[in-house]
Amino acid sequence: MLKGKKLAVIGVGKLGEALITGLLKEGNLQAQDISGSVCHEASLERVKNKLSIAVTLDNKKIASDADVILLAVKPQNMDSVLGQIKDVIDSKKLVISVAASVSTAYVEQRLNQSVAVVRAMPNTPCVMNAGMTGICSGTHSSAEQMALAKEIFDCVGKTVLIDESLMDGLTALSASGPAYLYVVIESLAEAGVKLGISRETSTLLAAQTMYGAARMVLESNAHPALLKDMVTTPAGCTIDGLMELEEGKLRVTLIKAVVKAAQRARELIS
Ligand SMILES: NC(=O)c1ccc[n+]([C@@H]2O[C@H](COP(=O)([O-])OP(=O)(O)OC[C@H]3O[C@@H](n4cnc5c(N)ncnc54)[C@H](OP(=O)(O)O)[C@@H]3O)[C@@H](O)[C@H]2O)c1
Known part of the structure; x- marks a missing residue:
């Protein structure tokens, strides 16, 4: 399901970088299938040099061009990022948030429509394809979209499906x-x-x-x-x-x- 999809990673920091590195290593996505964004001009060069993917400061543009949008900014930046991309997210796209503590309801409310949202909690060993990720479904994500999310995280380690009420516990155990x-x-x-x-x-x-x-x-x-x-x-x-x-x-x-x-x-x- 993942092959041929375009992935946008909004926030290529420690975790975003670990995930992209793992995905590229596994070969399920090519560098041209992945775009990333950062907040500061100075970070553009760092990402380009390390990952050789297209990288920008324009969240709206990469979200608009992608099939899957992976939100990897800090929880406190989620509100403004969701505001920036809201207008280009439709029901065909899958939005995956890896932000600790941010519920699927929080993301859904800010995107303001029946958008497929998956909450995921990976860890940095994804970089070695030895990651551990928990995923849970939002209100509108289909079984197929959950399977796509699972496929992404299976590329970089093991994945468990978990109830959203247990996500903070999983964060504390396997992400920390x-x-x-x-x-x-x-x-x-x-x-x-x-x-x-x-x-x-x-x-x-x-x-x-x-x-x-x-x-x-x-x-x-x-x-x-x-x-x-x-x-x-x-x-x-x-x-x-x-x-x-x-x-x-x-x-x-x-x-x-x-x-x-x-x-x-x-x-x-x-
Ligand atoms: N680190 C982990 O082990 C881990 C594990 C599981 C989940 N998480 C979750 O992953 C998220 C990121 O954590 P992290 O440790 O990777 O943090 P981080 O290293 O600080 O990375 C955050 C990235 O977001 C970018 N950013 C900030 N505001 C942005 C905006 N408005 N538009 C686009 N990019 C923006 C930053 O860009 P600049 O580089 O330009 O500042 C930075 O590259 C958090 O929500 C955290 O809860 C982290």
Whole structure:
């Protein structure tokens, strides 16, 4: 469904760039099928050099020429961007918003007509085609348009369909999640350094271990607790490490971090 479609990405910042890079890598869209927009003149060159797509400051023009419009500006910029493109959006186009906290109703109201809107929440590993995206449907998006949105995000990783009421929770878990996990990798690498291993090797050990553990969870379908038990030899060294983690309240800290981020996600647009 995606082949031959024109995609406009309004707001080619960190997330917009990650998505475009992933889509181009996968080859489902060519550079000439994608156009992008930014806010500042100075950003035009940055995007042109990095992505070799057409880039402009004119949101209305690229929205008018596209079949799918992906809104990747900050939540606080959504109102003005929707105002700029409102007149060129018709019922044949699909509007996808990746802005945290911005509901499909918010977008629909500002576009002021029966426009197909999908809310999506990807994460930056899309750049490596290892992204995780949640999508939910607005009032007027058809099954076919949802399938098209899913196809876009499937190109850059995995996609789940989720109820809109759970979007802030998903934002806090998988969109913010890479930041938490980078802290974990950084901390494990620091431990390696403390134990005399070079920083470069320590970072490789930590990151590849996290990658391997994630693959074990995804591909074995085993409960993470069971996989943890497989590493924990009675009277071995892992149990001592795990006891330190329990004493440092790692589990409850991670749970509270995600819950707190979800609360904040609810406030971003108000
Ligand atoms: N970063 C993530 O991991 C992540 C994950 C999921 C969802 N999101 C969502 O993605 C959106 C963008 O986040 P980000 O981290 O990519 O932010 P960002 O790096 O600041 O990018 C925002 C981009 O929007 C552009 N922009 C601002 N106003 C504009 C306008 N009126 N017209 C056209 N472009 C405009 C900016 O242009 P200039 O470069 O010229 O300033 C910038 O390139 C947010 O709504 C966020 O909630 C982000």
